[in-house]
Amino acid sequence: MKRIALLGATGSIGKNCLDVIRRLRSQFRVVTMTTNNNTEILAEQAEEFRPTLCAVMDPHKVDDLQDRLSERKIQIRTGPEGLLEAATHPDTDLVVNALVGAVGLIPTIRAIEAGKDVALANKESLVMAGEFIMNLAQEKKVQIIPVDSEHSGIMQCLHGNRREDVARIILTASGGPFFNRRAEEFQSITPQQALEHPTWNMGPKITVDSATLMNKGLEVIEAHWLFGVPISHIEVTIHKQSIIHSLVEFTDGSILAQIGPTDMRLPIQIALTFPERMESPYPRVRFEQTRMLTFEKPDHEKFPCLRLAYKAAQDGGTTPAVLNAANEIAVQAFLENRISFEKIPSLIEETTTRHVRADRPSLNEILTADRWARGYVMKQLP
Ligand SMILES: NC(=O)c1ccc[n+]([C@@H]2O[C@H](COP(=O)([O-])OP(=O)(O)OC[C@H]3O[C@@H](n4cnc5c(N)ncnc54)[C@H](OP(=O)(O)O)[C@@H]3O)[C@@H](O)[C@H]2O)c1
Structure with missing residues (x-):
């Protein structure tokens, strides 16, 4: 039986993960579960899965969680220490990191340090500190297993093949809801429209990232670190049907694709x-029901976030962490109706341009760059 720590149990990936475990109860036991502040859902999940420990990040919600679970012998924790206790609990084998955003970075690192394998949905961890994380994982002999459908597809295509035989990785992207919209109309895009993704049902941040194509940019960086393939060998193709989850081309010209339903x-x-x-x-x-599979080039002018992510990846050092932080703040501001959709990439570009990069950064330098970028973008907001 595999013993699981589930960070971000109340989110889209967290709930889907519990649905998987519900069907495979004899194989898995959930030992720890966490939420930011959604104590109602976490308590319901805990009633069903009976973990040893539950953690709520928001200290104002800890009494509420305690009340809801007062009949159960479940340890309750709060704050960043609670989250880290859940990530490093001695009775777990695999940490599923389904947190959204930079808050996922330190739990990923602590889990690896504690010798846990990590099933990583939190792509922001690798965008911020990919080199650091992959080196640490190698040192601690733990596996980082991707949850993202594209990277899961690549992992499956690579299984049994030699890394040195890889010529190119092709990441597929649905294109999001605005792929065919004219650039002149981007000014009027509302958060509600951006939250309506054509093929996937996901949390709000990744849904907006999919609409700007930043999600694909973050995935390019994620693939670079996970699979050790140079950025220049990672391409993006728009594949609206989202059936092919990604492709790997080998040096002999053969291409393997992973195909599956649009179900996380x-x-x-x-x-x-x-x-x-x-x-x-x-x-x-069912291929008979899929009339056609289409592939198109992404438009880097209409979707500058993809171009910015490639540039940040090429620049390296602390720049991807700055890109990520600027994006998180800009997306939140867009969701709060404080800035327009178009302003997201321009804020990110301004921030990455102003940033003074540190090369081969320490974790401390990465966290400092993250804080600087957040502060910088916040100062630009109306
Ligand atoms: N959704 C997908 O289909 C999908 C696909 C591929 C990759 N991913 C990646 O998976 C990650 C999670 O995405 P998601 O769509 O599942 O996000 P989500 O629905 O927004 O869920 C995020 C989870 O993290 C918790 N959380 C948020 N902020 C936190 C904080 N400051 N401290 C502690 N916990 C916090 C949330 O708690 P509350 O419920 O209390 O807010 C929730 O449990 C992202 O990195 C995303 O890019 C998602």
Whole structure:
């Protein structure tokens, strides 16, 4: 039986992860679960999965969680220490990091330091500190298993193949809801429109990132660190049907693609069971019902976030962490109706341009750059 720490249990990935575990109860036990402030859902989940420890980040919600679970012998924790206790609990084997944003970085690092394998949905960890994390994982001999469907696809294509035989990684992108909208109309895009993703049902931050194509930019950086492939060998293609989750081209010209339904439970299950496979009841791809598979080049002028992410990745050092932090603050401001959709990339560009990069940064330098970028963007907000 694999013992799981589930960070971000109340989010989109967290709930899907519990759905997978619900069907594979004899294989997995959830030992720790966390939320930011959603104590109502966390308490319901804890009633069902009976973890040893629950952590709520927001200290104002800890009494509420305690009250809701007063009948149960579940340890309750709060604040960053509570989150880290959940991430490093001695009775766990695999940490599923389903937190959103930079808050996921330190739990990823602490989990690796504690010798845990990590099923990583929190791509921001690798964007901020990919080199640091991958070196640490190697040192501690732990696995970082991707949860993102694209990276799960690449991992499956690479399985049994040699890394030195990889010529190119092709990440597929749905294109988001505005792929066909004219650039002149971007000014009027509302948060509500940006939150309506055509193929995936996800948390608000990644949904907006998908609409700006920043999500794909973050995934390029994630793939670079996970698979050790140079940025210049990682391409993006717009594939609206989201059936091919990514492709790997080898030096002999052969291309492997991973195909599956648009259902995150499948890559989550693969991350939990990898390298083994288990049966699943999830929808199957029926090619007869898929009239065509299309592939288009992304427009880097209309979607500057993708261009900015490539540039930050090429610049390296602390720049990707700054890109990530600026994006988090800008997306939040857009969701709060404080800035327009178009302002997201321009704020990020201004911030990454102003940043004085540190090369081969320490964790401290990365966190300092993250803080600086957040402060800088906040000062530019109306
Ligand atoms: N959703 C997808 O289909 C999908 C696909 C691929 C990759 N990913 C990646 O997976 C990660 C999670 O995405 P998501 O869509 O599941 O996000 P989400 O629905 O917003 O859930 C985020 C989770 O993190 C918790 N959280 C948020 N801020 C926190 C904080 N400051 N401290 C502690 N906990 C915090 C949330 O708690 P509350 O419930 O209390 O807010 C929630 O449990 C992201 O990195 C995303 O890019 C997601």
